[in-house]
Amino acid sequence: MTGAETVQVPLSPTMSDVEAMAEAARCLFCEDPPCVRACPTGIDIPLFIRKIVSGNRVGAAKTIFDANPLGASCARVCPTDELCEGACVWGKSSRPVEIGRLQQYATDAVLERDVALYDPPSQPIPHRFAIIGAGPAGLAAARELALAGAQITIYEREHSPGGLNTYGIPPFRLSADVAVAEAEMILSLGVHFERGVEVGTHVRPEELLDSYDGVLLACGLDAGRRLGIEGEDLEGVMDALTFLRMAKEGRARAGREVVVIGAGNTAMDAATTARRLGAERVTIVYRRSEQDMMAYRFEYAFAKSEGVQFRWRLMPVGFVGDGAVQVVRCRQTEADPSGAWRLAEREERLPADQVIVAIGQARRWDLLDAFQVPHRDGAVTVDEQGRTGRPKVYAAGDCVWSGKGAEATVVVAVEQGKRAARAMLNDALSRRVENGVAAEGSAWPT
């Protein structure tokens, strides 16, 4: 297999019927199950697993999708050790039930067989909503609003829906095919999809605010941040999101000697992807220590098992090369007694024919300013329901992530999208009632 193919092979193939049955039978059907509490979208896990046991695979998928419109993607990318599986009671005396893989088994039945799980709403309601971004947050909101009978338009600057599921997360964890198929399932509920349309460029925010009952900012984060050091424009230096996007599309190339800068989730993904693409040596360079790293333990373990090497307390200060990068100049760092990090004198030069910068994504200042929504350091401030404080404007997903607390994950974005959808509908309904227009035919629970 060539590198380009290896990187597409799923790490976790869908279980066979026999495997799924044996694993599903381990679930105890707990009362007040801790796994459900640990799932941000609150999937009724024991119920869907019980349906697998009874051979009701499509019913199991329905239980999952009811709570999580992106159940198939989540099955593959959720940090389950930290979420549902981490809470499974079996963890106390043996190993947790493999909830994620069972979820994949169940939802694949629907994706593969193209089963329509939801009837189009019988009673449309007059409310119209605009959603900016067809990533997990936007899609989840669209699904909830579509089932309520509202009219929805998603504006997406890319060609395909899915957001980072389609363009970011490494293909060996989530293929673009699955991400797009799942998104299409949602769009097929009568959602109007404006592809290739960038709000702010092709459409003005005021237009949206004037013509819709509510607008959801689900625009995620921006391109990867730059280091701002010498040589960053040399050939061979690229940001991780660009690299991963090319990998997802099957057109990425890895160098022989790759240096990845940063030690968060994206850095681990870029490093392992480079290895799978055939890089001989991949080294993650991080300016702080092992304990400070943002990546999950399981990601770190996986990266090590893929042969990725690690250099701690090393800060890149420049890239050197004749047209193309050849060397990464680094300085060692040290923590002073107060815990602050500073550069030490010693310099080190790491050879590299490819450098991938993974130090986080930039914020969407432009869009936030255009909508005049309050934000803190580029993260939109919202209440629990995704209200921004500005009437008719809501936000969900990575664009509200403060950098702390609940992680920026697909499953969290989905839950935020769901909640925002509810708030949008409730607010729109009460506005109409206030304005003397009878709320027509909506059975949305308040």
Add this chain to the structure above:
Amino acid sequence: MADLTVEIAGIRSPNPFWLASAPPTNTGFQVERAFEAGWGGAVWKTLTDRPVRNVSSRFGALHIADKRMVGFNNIELISDRPFEDNLAEIRQVKRRFPDRAVVASLMIEPDKKQWQEAVRKVEDAGVDGIELNFGCPHGMVERGMGAAVGQHPDLIQRQTAWVKSAATVPVIAKLTPNVTDIRASARAAVAGGADAISLINTINSIIGVDLKAHVPRPTVAGLGTHGGYCGPAVKPIALYMVAECAKDDAVCVPISGIGGIATWQDAVEFLLLGASSVQVCTAVMQHGFRIIEDLVDGLNRFLDESGVGGVRDIVGKALPNYVPFGSLDLDHRVVASIDAERCIGCYKCYIACLDSAHQAIAPGDAEARVPSVLVDRCVGCNLCEAVCPVACIEMIPMTELVGQCQVSSVTAHP
């Protein structure tokens, strides 16, 4: 090493494990393989003097969750191979394995001469005993055989007497459980002169229905019929019937216990309730002859650890403790006690007690999730113990919980 040998109505075998009359004992080839593996005896697949034909398919299974088979059902008849072929194979097996018990199972049309002719032939082949199949619940009944006999004590008695008047080897009457009082069958067999009884044969059953075709399973060319049920699920019924017979003074012959035996523990239970040997069918059909290694090893270790000399010493040891309901002490109370160390916090005990018992278990704190038992509400029903997946609930006598609460009691049986 404990003494595993048994003797039942004069038939000896090196261990108490026999293969029941069924597919595993259909041919000499199979029985020889079984004996090589270590089985103590074999009751040959039931023979008859006139040919029968079997259907296809024949078996159905009851599975739980992940395809583990807990019950098994068949609509197979008795041996469909020529009588003479079987006799020749019996002769050869007995020559190769003189120390094992080889018993011929017979099912013959209700005719004294035909029965006695068959007895003469199998004795001539060298069997150590004869088992009378009064139990097959399907197929043969229509011809006045099997359960058609086993459900009528007078017929059991008469046909057993026919056989006894011709047989020189011990005769075992195999009983059908498809009766209201198994003791009536057992007494009839004894009255007819049986040297031992064996039970149970299979239980009338429909194992399932094909949901799409609307046909009971197993399906034969679009139709289904009722069959005989066996396997782990029938063990409790078999244990009860064995105990009833063993306790009955009128049933003064040894018992060979059959029904759902898959492990050495199962076998010990039968022995404790009065069986002198045991027979196994379904477990072998599921796993092959090799399970005998653990059956023998486990039984041996159990006996050694219990400080018992041999199998014979535990036969019937639980019978004195098997009493009518009215003899139970109404003042005795146990309560559930949860081992917090081993509890995994699934709350199955909590919901079971809440929805189906006495609301006597309270959930614990949100983090640790160790439930607690409300001693004064717990009636000691055992439901929580039954549903706990890690066996960390123990029922302990109230007396061990001194001073914890006041126990009210009703002292007389209704």
